[in-house]
Amino acid sequence: AQRVTQPEKLLSVFKGAPVELKCNYSYSGSPELFWYVQYSRQRLQLLLRHISRESIKGFTADLNKGETSFHLKKPFAQEEDSAMYYCALSSTGTASKLTFGTGTRLQVTL
Amino acid sequence: EAQVTQNPRYLITVTGKKLTVTCSQNMNHEYMSWYRQDPGLGLRQIYYSMNVEVTDKGDVPEGYKVSRKEKRNFPLILESPSPNQTSLYFCASSSQGQGELFFGEGSRLTVL
Numbered sequence: 001a002q003r004v005t006q007p008e009k010l011l012s013v014f015k016g017a018p019v020e021l022k023c024n025y026s027y028s029g030s031p032e033l034f035w036y037v038q039y040s041r042q043r044l045q046l047l048l049r050h051i052s053r054e055s056i057k058g059f060t061a062d063l064n065k066g067e068t069s070f071h072l073k074k075p076f077a078q079e080e081d082s083a084m085y086y087c088a089l090s091s092t093g094t095a096s097k098l099t100f101g102t103g104t105r106l107q108v109t110l
Numbered sequence: 111e112a113q114v115t116q117n118p119r120y121l122i123t124v125t126g127k128k129l130t131v132t133c134s135q136n137m138n139h140e141y142m143s144w145y146r147q148d149p150g151l152g153l154r155q156i157y158y159s160m161n162v163e164v165t166d167k168g169d170v171p172e173g174y175k176v177s178r179k180e181k182r183n184f185p186l187i188l189e190s191p192s193p194n195q196t197s198l199y200f201c202a203s204s205s206q207g208q209g210e211l212f213f214g215e216g217s218r219l220t221v222l
Contacts, residue, residue: 009150032209044153044200044213051209086152095141095204095211096160102152 002027004089006101013077021072023087031089033070038084077108112137116214131186131217133201140206142184146197191221
């Protein structure tokens, strides 16, 4: 069975500090990994996916198959980054078998 | 505007009183899904549908029913709600073969 673990419920950082939101997964095949974000009073939305290898809003995430991790990173946190972040895994590459982690709330303070 | 619309957004009901949460999308997506979000448990899939008349159980289907008679609609039915179904519910859709889910705004359900 596929599983996604986000060990931190809350991550609090100062503005301008680096951010790393941890995500580990368990799956025997080749998964596709995603990060979704939910800003206050907004819908849950896709932030980035590992297959596209792009940086969105300054965030990047690298799939490490050896460590089965997909940590989300940003070098300098901004106040507008405060949100709930969910890591998700798809075993099929499609939305039909998307498994979410429990989420990490990022709080960026001045 | 392309979006997923859920109704009602907020509902308080009593144990055993049947209710339906509607979900509609205007993006011609084949795939639709329902999730519930609970503190400490994240998002858990209830049911999903790959296309019209095709539905399947997710991880937590007990106590729920769905139907997919039309491509745009995917209602979630609670035949006899119980307090443990108090939760925040999200409907989502996606184009077939794609990994990006488009979410509704959520429906907060309280069962007394």
